Amino acid sequence: MFYNLFDPTPLTQLHIIIAGTSFILVYLSLAIMLKQPTRFLRVVPAHHAVYFAGFVLVAVIALIAFVSIESKPLRFGLLSAAFLTLLIGLYDEQYSLSPRAQLIWQIMIATIVVLWGWRISYISQPSANGIIYLDQFTLGPLVWPASFLTIAWLLLIMNAINWLDGIDGLAAAVGVIALSTLSLLTLLPSVQDSRTLTLSLLGAGAVLGFLVWNFPPARVFLGTSGSWFLGLYIGLVAIMNGGKIVTTLLVLAIPVVDLFFVIIQRLFTGRHPWLGDKTSHLHYRLVRVGLCPRTVVIVAIIISLLLGVGALTLQTRQKIIAFIASVVMLSLISVELIWHARRS
């Protein structure tokens, strides 16, 4: 079935070289960094030295993407957002920003990429084989409603990935699967999108290089810079050439559902929705009922892979149904775990 599914015409040697280079660059940079222990970016409360190394991922992806994106405004948008994410992320890793300050900076980063021209101009219409255009009219450099939906989309994915980054390897593993699914999606006969393929393969290679060191027990953490940028990058690759929104949402069902669940839970218990804790998230609850972090990551990988296969084989309408089904299933698991916590 899969043999006939893809048409590899857009795939060139250059794509393989880019993916391989990004993997090797991230992997080797981290290996070298870990060989020469420094105090720089060391996570203090750890048994063995663990480092915040998101900056390696940001630097490698942003620089290779900068040379491979053809459009000048888009590449400058990505570069300035990456640089800003790096600064704010490194600051937060060392000195902790307040949740409100984090949100304001995220809005700033998303707005900058949108001002440089990144936007979701159209999405496919689920009820018919048509297209819904999101470019209705321009407001200065912004386009209504495309630019505003794009900002909301980027904030959603950035926060979903950031909040998922609570267990070693989880966010990076889901990130690799999301970017690999987007790569395969571009090889479908109906898509054939060489530009998105370049960016998604580059990202998948780099994040895989990171995952080797981030898999439990982790030697490096994504930190704020890494997880914000990973989310931002997945969000941008998904909108590079026409919306691949539903596909991306389906692969990222675990973090996205968890994001909403945690917000609802915190609102119900009268807490600030953006204030972090070590209990609300699905992955923390799974660890509390006795799963080891490695098992949680492997389970998340299996679920995401299944969702990825669904994203590649289903039509838009079926994808929406699959997304709703996974929302219901993940919600049931979350509710069950919350009750379990209450009972014990």
Place this chain on the structure above:
Amino acid sequence: MARPPLIILFVAIVVSLVSVFAAFIIAPSSACRDFNAGIITYDNHQQLSVALARTTVEHQQGLSGCSSLPPGQGMYFIFLVKTDISFWMKDMKIPIDIVWLSDNKVIGITSAVPPPTSPQAVLPLYPAPAPVDAVLEIGAGEAQKLNIHQGSTLEISY
């Protein structure tokens, strides 16, 4: 913990402001459109690389504000349904040939359409000869040079 170096946040604010400012200045003026978005293959397997206009906003912008259109490049307008449409040259700076297409066939060419002489000038309308589902804009005189004529077959891939 050491006192947080606020200089980092200060640099971040400066970077944001510079980037926002640059986005306003550079983004609209740089290379006008992305002329590598699609490839048109026409008779005898000759090729043109084109920018795409798919959305309403892209249709309205067209090549407005572009100060040059190199040979071998153009802009391809895609319409979802066959439309009886007229083009005008609002904010255009260069003369163009308008190639009207229906089902990948050229059904008419409006040659050497001049840009408006002043921004205030009354803008003439250039109507399609029949309903079209795509329109190709290329530099004035290019249609003849490239031997694109009525009945030519043009296929787009992107």
